[in-house]
Amino acid sequence: MLENQPEKWDMEVDLVSIGSGAGGLAAAIAAQDHGLSAIVIERSSELGGVTAYSMGEVWIPGNHLASGLGLEDSPESGRLYVQSLSMGYGEDRAMLNQAIHGPVALKYFEDRIGLKLQVIRNFPDYYYPHNNNSVAEGRYLEPVPFAAETLGAFQHKTRLTPHLPAGFTHEDIFHGGGLANILAWNYELLAERITKDLRCLGPGLAAYFVKGALDRGVQLFTDTSADELICDGTRVVGVRATREGKALFIKAKRGVVIAVSGYERNKDLAKTLSNLLDPVSMVFGTVDGAHFRLAGPLGARIARVPDPANLGIHMPGEEHDNGTPLWRGSLPFLGLPHTIVVNRAGKRFANEAFYRSVYYAVDHIDGATQTHPNFPCWMVFDHQARTKYPCGGAMPGQDLPEGFAVISGSLKELAARIGVDPDGLEQTVGVFNDYAEAGVDPDFQRGTFPWGAAMTGDIKHKPNPNLGTLREGPFYAIALQRMGGGGINGAGLVADHHCRVMGWDDRPIEGLYVAGNSMVRFDTGAMMQSGLSNARGMTHGYLAGRHAAGCPSDLLDTALAGQGTVA
Amino acid sequence: MIDTEQSIIIEAPIEQVWIFAKDINAWAKLMPGFQHCDIADADHSRWTLKIGVGALIRTVKVAVHVGRWAGPEDADFTFALEGDPVQGRGSYRAVALGPAQTRISLAVQVEGTGPMAPMWEAMGRPLLPKFARGFAEQFKGEVEQLGGGATDAPP
């Protein structure tokens, strides 16, 4: 163990949380509530992390809000769902730990900080109804609109998202016909929420936690980057940070929580840890793998679960508020009627209405030719899609900015212009159009995942919300770029059930915790379920804060003792 | 349609305010998110702006046409966003409150057209007054900074 203490500390607290997303804030709140003094340091100029960029979905099986509505579920059913989809890449103990503590952490933050979530009605699990333990609704929660004025001086220091209007809840969006039917949304309501700064989705979720931290006197430092962990030879005892260009040594008597999200903005780490080549990203630049730089020198163990490349699009002229180009996830657009995704051969290769299917297929390597048969790939759509649906930041019917799409009157010419086999594309579209008319996709089963219909289809489109012909020119093609997972990456720090970072010797590194996306996803393995990342962050923060305060949760031990196993 | 009118008192003579007001380039530069302004002729220009909605910044191009110059009191203009179904009109009115004091009123009306109109207007409603207010304050600041003496008004 390192011994690198400074001659003098600039500050002294019990717990330092590094990163101000759900994970870091939850840990600081839980610690402070259990009698510790806590500080959150955040490298960017705003609080809230990628949590605030998110859709604000929180996925917790067996939560009390669903049971209050009479929706039948249990943490155990959720655990079985996750485990059965994890393909052996996860760890049973980690899955059980999340299943047990998710509902507990939710209740805790409701009671303590006034977190208000609601069930997103009629919003199914990804694999509903294909998995025996999936549910049609109840596990997905989202924030009730949060009055950001109550944040006082931090109102404008708490992050918003460029990805969606933060004045709408899922309920509002689905009520208006879903993401596809953007013109039918209630914009009067949006205007009212913007005027009153009532925040929904991720900005709402992050704001609840910022408020919780402020209310109990947790110190919140923005523009403060953690650069090194400080140890006394036996345990982690502090952090060296940089603030206003100067070193700041913060003593952490009870522990340090690393909650700095993933590493996708660091292209080298993305390539070497996730085999993600030259990715673009939906998130801001500070999501660049600080957890490895911080914990690596202490011998922290890292591991990886499968994490396919996402696919992104950039509409020229759209930027983050710091001036960098904004990349959007292509997920909401790929499964829309009148839209397909094709490879160089002009062939479809996956169920475009279920992103897990597309993304894993994009990474596929043909060992015989040492190529990626499905990358590069293009989203191809017709005039009907352009008239009815949004595309990136462009509204239905709106001209696409120059450089966004290749446009042509004929499919063959379009294919030639983008370097796709023209005959292949024409044939694919011919077959697809027959499927679309019949409302059935025998090749890839588009439209058989209700989640995909809700999130990437047009729920008003008949007979199949994800199938519509490509018959009307002009035709459009947009090249899809490999993209990071929005902070969710496959590799991360290994931790025990109290979120203590583990060394390569399989022993916890004393005084060091990890929360959120910085922790490897042994609790999901190869599966993914939106809402789980925010849920993990909250849950990890709760567990880490309690443990650092000397009140560790014993629920996993109790559950395992009941099964005759030890934690 | 959404509209706003913002008045502000400027500590400068009306003629001096007009020197600033009739320079379309100077106006454009005061717009939040101004990138550049291409002047086609005395009445027509094209402004490139970066407009922020929440955490999203979009680059928009705005074609501006001044239809009436009636200085030092009045000017009327119209504008249209390129690629977005949004257009509008506005007016500049100045009244001399004294030899070195002028009240200006800026009125702006914005109209979305087509199926997206409700969206544009709902999103713009809370933003427009703030936007116009910010603009008026900047305008005042710039004119007052130009200083008392710099006027082509008759001595």
Ligand SMILES: Cc1cc2nc3c(=O)[nH]c(=O)nc-3n(C[C@H](O)[C@H](O)[C@H](O)COP(=O)(O)OP(=O)(O)OC[C@H]3O[C@@H](n4cnc5c(N)ncnc54)[C@H](O)[C@@H]3O)c2cc1C
């Ligand atoms: C568009 C989009 C939609 C999403 N939707 C959902 C959803 O609905 N539900 C869901 O569960 N997940 C969703 N996600 C993913 C989810 O939001 C994130 O996985 C989750 O919020 C991560 O939380 P976290 O606490 O791990 O980190 P974050 O919230 O990202 O916080 C990490 C913070 O650490 C800071 N930091 C980094 N390095 C340092 C350093 N050295 N010192 C100090 N601070 C540092 C960063 O600036 C950042 O603010 C979405 C992501 C995106 C991009």
